[in-house]
Amino acid sequence: MQYIKKHFTTTLEVKQSKFIAHLIPYELYEVTLQQLKEEHPKARHFVTAFRYLNEYDQIVEHSSDDGEPSGTSGKPSLMVLQGQECINIAVIVVRYFGGTKLGTGGLVRAYSDAVNLVVEAAEFFEYKKEVSKTIEIEYGDVRYIEYECAALDVRIIEKSFDAKVIYAIRSDEQSMSEFLKKVERVVQLK
Secondary structure: OEEOOOOEEEEEEEOOEEEEEEEEEHHHHHHHHHHHHHHOOOOOEEEEEEEEEOOOOOEEEEEEOOOOOOOOOHHHHHHHHHHOOEOOEEEEEEEEOOOOOOHHHHHHHHHHHHHHHHHHHOOOEEOOOEEEEEEEEOHHHHHHHHHHHHHOOOEEEEEEEOOOEEEEEEEEHHHHHHHHHHOOOOOEEO
16 A cells, blocks of 8 residues: 655646646645635536545545536546555545536546546655554653654654653654664653
């Protein structure tokens, strides 16, 4: 399985209709969809599809035709994501109608092509199962811990500052193990 770390976009034109495909990390899906609706008030459709892993390591999938004929847009978009073994990814295709009806086959082809185009433009990374930990450190160790997090690709999800500093961190199992081994003298697991 593979995932992306940032937003990618491409544009496909078919018989004067514009298909602007946005491939994004799943956690940005809601915010990006809202932004695109504000940026493109004259767009006819906002077709979406996504795949992500839930807390039980189950793949959750969904697609929406957003007013296009049933099964002609969301499903083909989702099938491209499935075929590429994408995970924790969403695609939003903004469509501007060009005046010529494409028919059901034409729509399926256009949406599939638009998503394939943005997938080809994207930079993918191999997905590895992630683990989360909560650590407690002294204020004097914040810089050291943040440096090691960046060096070992451990993401700081949440910070709280009380008598001590508490971080919620997440990374793949191997990076987390290396990180905890390296900082064990200054970190307390919660």
